[in-house]
Amino acid sequence: MSDGGPFENLRTMMDRAHEYTDVPQNVFVRMKHPERTLRVGVPLLRDDGSEEIVEGFRCQFDSTRGPYKGGIRYHPDVTVEEVIAMAGLMSLKTALVDLQYGGAKGGVVVDPKELSRDEIKRVTRRYTEGIRRMIGPEMDIPAPDMNTGPREMAWVMDTYSMYEGYPVPEVVTGKPLELGGTPGRIEATGRGVAIITREFVEHVQGSLEDTTVAIQGFGNVGSWTAKILEEFGATVVAVSDVTGAIYDPDGLDVEAVFEHADAGGMLDSYDAEEEISNDELLRLDVDVLIPAAIADVITDDVAEDLRAEIVVEAANGPTTPAADRVLRERNIPLIPDILANSGGVIVSYLEWVQNTQEYAWTLEEVNEDLERRIVKGFDDVIRRADELGTPDFRVAAYAIAIQRIGTAHAYRGLFP
Numbered sequence: 067m068s069d070g071g072p073f074e075n076l077r078t079m080m081d082r083a084h085e086y087t088d089v090p091q092n093v094f095v096r097m098k099h100p101e102r103t104l105r106v107g108v109p110l111l112r113d114d115g116s117e118e119i120v121e122g123f124r125c126q127f128d129s130t131r132g133p134y135k136g137g138i139r140y141h142p143d144v145t146v147e148e149v150i151a152m153a154g155l156m157s158l159k160t161a162l163v164d165l166q167y168g169g170a171k172g173g174v175v176v177d178p179k180e181l182s183r184d185e186i187k188r189v190t191r192r193y194t195e196g197i198r199r200m201i202g203p204e205m206d207i208p209a210p211d212m213n214t215g216p217r218e219m220a221w222v223m224d225t226y227s228m229y230e231g232y233p234v235p236e237v238v239t240g241k242p243l244e245l246g247g248t249p250g251r252i253e254a255t256g257r258g259v260a261i262i263t264r265e266f267v268e269h270v271q272g273s274l275e276d277t278t279v280a281i282q283g284f285g286n287v288g289s290w291t292a293k294i295l296e297e298f299g300a301t302v303v304a305v306s307d308v309t310g311a312i313y314d315p316d317g318l319d320v321e322a323v324f325e326h327a328d329a330g331g332m333l334d335s336y337d338a339e340e341e342i343s344n345d346e347l348l349r350l351d352v353d354v355l356i357p358a359a360i361a362d363v364i365t366d367d368v369a370e371d372l373r374a375e376i377v378v379e380a381a382n383g384p385t386t387p388a389a390d391r392v393l394r395e396r397n398i399p400l401i402p403d404i405l406a407n408s409g410g411v412i413v414s415y416l417e418w419v420q421n422t423q424e425y426a427w428t429l430e431e432v433n434e435d436l437e438r439r440i441v442k443g444f445d446d447v448i449r450r451a452d453e454l455g456t457p458d459f460r461v462a463a464y465a466i467a468i469q470r471i472g473t474a475h476a477y478r479g480l481f482p
């Protein structure tokens with residue numbers, strides 16, 4: 067459980083980092099308040115002819131440095147408070163990796179597993195209609211998040227384009243390749259997590275070669291992280307999904323597990339060396355632990371027993387504030403989500419840049435640009451943590467982002 071709700075936790079964390087910046091209090095107060103949040107009732111026509119209203123939200127948190135940017139999540143547990151907190155996190159994330167963007171987030175309170183493809187399509191189109199006056203290529207550019215992907219982004223693009231009267235691919239990122247999506251977007255977040263893990267391991271203990279890794283979550287982020295880390299030379303010993311975890315101390319056959327999951331298989335049906343629980347995975351004796359599933363899984367209890375040497379947060383908000391304190395006391399370093407999973411928004415930015423220039427890059431060009439930007443983000447955090455003497459890397463990462471956004475506020479001034 068979170069200590070004080072997601073938005074309260076974000077603000078508490080921002081307060082701690084603010085001390086390490088010279089952003090004046092009046093500007094900082096502005097930075098902690100979302101600029102606007104829209105709540106829409108989305109009428110959904112079910113396949114059986116019945117109708118219901120589902121709720122949708124879009125929060126635009128900060129646009130001082132550029133257009134708002136952030137994903138759209140479909141989940142039955144979505145709340146307006148969670149959407150606001152994630153929009154705030156996006157503002158910090160884009161600033162930390164120095165993209166000329168602000169931060170936003172959207173969410174619809176639905177369980178897509180309970181809906182047919184046509185029902186999901188109708189919800190997506192009507193939600194897009196509901197928020198379309200606040201989105202746009204120079205205003206607010208949505209992207210996929212939990213339970214949304216290229217298919218939904220194509221529907222968002224189509225709906226928006228129908229109102230404009232001409233195709234507007236640059237209104238969303240994470241689109242299918244055929245609609246102006248970019249090579250490298252699907253694996254971008256996992257590639258970024260793998261690069262950050264490699265940099266961090268090399269920073270603290272030398273080489274990735276003899277490094278063992280456990281990854282919670284084998285969806286988009288977890289599976290690509292595993293695959294690319296193995297390519298980099300690490301040994302992935304455990305992975306999990308919602309059905310449980312698989313473990314092999316000598317290293318899993320990541321390619322085989324990837325193919326199993328890609329074909330729609332869950333891990334409880336994989337023929338594994340050893341099956342363990344998600345809870346056991348978090349407490350394994352490994353070099354690197356990568357939570358890549360859901361929020362709040364590293365609780366203070368887990369943190370007390372954690373045996374990994376380092377933690378890399380691939381999921382958004384996987385560590386509770388209480389657990390954060392425990393890890394700090396135990397000197398277990400952690401790379402925070404806003405840096406570790408920023409590969410997704412970096413490549414979204416590259417997709418948007420290509421769309422606005424009506425020019426397409428190769429996979430190699432995209433990967434090179436991603437690597438350059440995320441390694442720069444990593445170097446900035448390590449250097450600033452040292453210069454400022456912050457208690458951990460999360461505070462350093464937040465301090466960099468708050469300083470950048472605060473400086474931008476100072477240059478623009480307060481309107482009117």
Ligand code: NAD
Nearest residue numbers: 255283284285286287288307308358359380381382407410
């Ligand atoms: P996904 O839906 O593709 O995969 C989620 C995985 O977590 C699945 O393997 C699922 O079975 C597992 N899972 C779900 N509930 C679980 C539980 N209770 N215990 C253990 N495992 C569980 O999602 P994703 O896109 O891979 O995103 C994972 C995390 O990364 C989320 O926190 C998301 O916000 C964050 N993230 C994703 C992206 C992206 O580009 N996809 C970018 C930034 C951050």
